[in-house]
Amino acid sequence: TQRILSGIQASGSLHLGNYLGALKKFADMQALDAERYYMIADLHAITVWQDPAQLLSQTREIAACYLAAGVDPDRSVIFPQSAVPGHVELGWLFNCVARLGWLDRMTQFKDKAGKDKERASIGLYTYPVLQAADILLYKATHVPVGEDQRQHLELTRDVAKKFNHDYKVDYFPLPETLYQGPGARIMSLRDGTAKMSKSDPSDNSRINLTDDTDTIASKIKKAKSDAEVLPSEEAGLEGRAEAKNLVGIYAALASVSVADVLSDFGGKGFGAFKPALAEVVVDKMSPISERLRALLNDPAEIDRVLRAGADKAIEVSAPVVAETKKIMGLWN
Numbered sequence: 001t002q003r004i005l006s007g008i009q010a011s012g013s014l015h016l017g018n019y020l021g022a023l024k025k026f027a028d029m030q031a032l033d034a035e036r037y038y039m040i041a042d043l044h045a046i047t048v049w050q051d052p053a054q055l056l057s058q059t060r061e062i063a064a065c066y067l068a069a070g071v072d073p074d075r076s077v078i079f080p081q082s083a084v085p086g087h088v089e090l091g092w093l094f095n096c097v098a099r100l101g102w103l104d105r106m107t108q109f110k111d112k113a114g115k116d117k118e119r120a121s122i123g124l125y126t127y128p129v130l131q132a133a134d135i136l137l138y139k140a141t142h143v144p145v146g147e148d149q150r151q152h153l154e155l156t157r158d159v160a161k162k163f164n165h166d167y168k169v170d171y172f173p174l175p176e177t178l179y180q181g182p183g184a185r186i187m188s189l190r191d192g193t194a195k196m197s198k199s200d201p202s203d204n205s206r207i208n209l210t211d212d213t214d215t216i217a218s219k220i221k222k223a224k225s226d227a228e229v230l231p232s233e234e235a236g237l238e239g240r241a242e243a244k245n246l247v248g249i250y251a252a253l254a255s256v257s258v259a260d261v262l263s264d265f266g267g268k269g270f271g272a273f274k275p276a277l278a279e280v281v282v283d284k285m286s287p288i289s290e291r292l293r294a295l296l297n298d299p300a301e302i303d304r305v306l307r308a309g310a311d312k313a314i315e316v317s318a319p320v321v322a323e324t325k326k327i328m329g330l331w332n
């Protein structure tokens with residue numbers, strides 16, 4: 001049977017990119033006959049500084065976003081990464097399998113560490129190894145993520161391959177990554193060449209799941225665009241990163257193709273397109289943000305979901321840790 005694992009870092013409020021690249025897929029995958037594990041990656045979040053009280057409330061908020069987006073705790077296991085000891089345990093074991101040269105090639109580290117990489121945490125550097133542990137701990141076969149995680153998922157497969165090879169076993173499956181479809185890479189509203197991110201200091205760069213109607217409209221109005229009209233053919237969007245992104249958001253949310261959007265808006269300028277886009281975003285996002293607000297009023301219910309999810313995740317993962325240690329010759 002298929003096993004799906006994915007997660008979202010508890011590093012800030014969720015945005016439209018997280019919704020289209022991850023949350024929506026998590027909910028849609030409930031139609032499949034599979035086991036589903038969706039974590040809130042708080043151990044990944046602390047690779048950069050997090051205020052403790054805020055980290056805790058972000059963890060609950062992300063759990064609430066899962067629920068609001070339609071992830072159902074009866075069909076999916078929702079849990080905080082740090083509540084399941086196997087992530088850290090397998091993470092260490094894999095630190096001894098992964099190679100320094102592999103990590104040196106990771107572009108996300110370069111982006112997040114910035115210019116002064118001497119001051120970055122070691123956790124930020126080995127983060128992709130913990131991510132390999134997250135996935136292989138459940139022997140996951142499928143991992144739905146956004147485009148930006150492509151390189152890390154390759155590394156997960158390399159860890160599984162090297163482990164199986166070095167210990168002459170066929171223990172870990174090579175997980176397949178699922179990043180197809182519209183919305184796999186939503187860009188910043190301020191810069192069409194940077195991805196929309198929770199950790200971007202500019203709030204105007206993203207649409208948060210918690211934004212109200214006026215905020216959404218004003219962010220789209222201020223979104224970077226260009227002075228030209230929209231083309232009537234897709235090819236005309238090449239070299240126009242911002243225009244391409246805004247049209248892509250419209251298509252992904254309205255569940256239509258980019259060609260469909262251009263057949264309606266080709267020849268029109270952003271003065272006409274932006275209000276239409278704002279309407280689509282509000283239309284799709286406001287039911288989710290309404291459910292989210294209601295859920296946030298009931299933190300005890302969120303904690304119940306997380307506790308039950310953590311118990312289930314521990315039950316499934318503990319034997320994998322034990323077996324991995326046995327294969328490696330560790331006393332247990």
Ligand code: ATP
Binds near residue numbers: 017183186196197
């Ligand atoms: P951070 O800036 O802290 O890394 P993030 O916005 O990149 O936050 P993550 O928690 O790292 O969010 O990623 C959660 C999921 O959302 C992953 O599957 C990731 O691929 C997806 N995702 C993140 N940003 C985008 C985006 N701009 N477009 C599509 N998917 C995205």
Ligand code: MG
């Ligand atoms: Mg990220």
